[in-house]
Amino acid sequence: MDNFMQSFRRETARSVSLRRLLAVSALGLALSLINIAAFARATDKAAKPASTAKAASAAKSVENISAPVKTYGSKNAPITLEVFGDYECPSCGAFYETTLRQMINNEVAAGKVYIVHRDFPLTMHKYGYEAARWANAAASIGRFAEAESALYDNQNYWAESGNIEKYMAAALSPADMRRVKALMAGCDASVPPGSHSCPWDAYIEQDRALGNQIPVQATPTFLIYYKGQKFPAGQGVVSYTVLKQFFDQLLKQ
């Protein structure tokens, strides 16, 4: 009889443990199912608005992108020319075509001048900000010179149509263009300036903030540094001959 009772108790205890185990397992399973359902719902929700997905991808790409290098020449050059420009501004285009291009080919190549581009897109220009995004994306893969040249050379065309991509594609190799396009994820024309979804906006805004400190009243505005000394800001289109004469005068000192 004792043996029977003991075995009964053992069996009962075992079944209670089993039931407890089952209950815990069921609870775990239910929680897992709820979790999976919630995750699936969240994923589904995230997949619906394209901009959110792009923002996520842009946020992911921010971790991987390199800072855009928008400079020409060596940092050790005695003269630094810092230019605040807007790719859609006609005076900036004229300044680039008539002065900066020659300066890059001669003084920068000779190690006398270091040119730094700063983005200062004006709100009055419809596509200026978008152009700056493309230039920054290209600059992050070391193709700033090509991008800037393409933007200023074709300013009249894309400023009319807004089709900046066409001229960027013509200036870059297919492989580079693919990389730049990937880096432009989250930077649709519809995305407002200063958006977090476009990784380049942070760099553009950083340049703008520097410009506001001067303050930049119009573009192009340029600053000249000689051996660490800053000259008062210049504004407007200055011809290559006159700018070169000033630099030669500085180098004589």
Next chain:
Amino acid sequence: MNAIAAVPAVVAAPSSGEKGVRIFVVIGRLVLAGIFLFASYSKMKPQIPVPWTVNSVETSLSMFAMQVDSYQMLPPSQVLRVAHFLPPFELFLGLWLLSGIAPRASTTLTLLVLTGFFALMIRTYALGLSINCGCFGTAEQVGPRKIFEDGSFFAFALLVTVGSYWLHRVKSRRIAAPPQPVS
């Protein structure tokens, strides 16, 4: 023998109106001199903290050349000439106005120069150029405010010049027609 005694020329005393104009012309000349001397100084002074040397003045004039060039009116070779001529000329004009020598000529030349500057401001604004004036070496953008400022200088110089000519005329008349003795 009748000896003719040397009679000193008697010139009528200037009227109170003439005195007032004379004071205005003198003060006006000094103000215009101050404007030109300051304009010249601001263009020639070293633009970075370095001592005054021939080289530093050369550098400042080259910097001023960039401002002249931004008006997009002259070819680069002319820009460099104008930039190296204008500040020393402003210095000369300022000193001339200050000296009081040949006031009609100095004020007339000042008026011509200020007319040129005023016209240049209007042209620049009409063309829509967003540039620095370069007038006093600071970053003053060409716009309605600058046009008003230059217009005021022009109007002031016009008054001073007219005053100089008027004074000369009145003085000449007084000398030519000495006062009649009172019986």
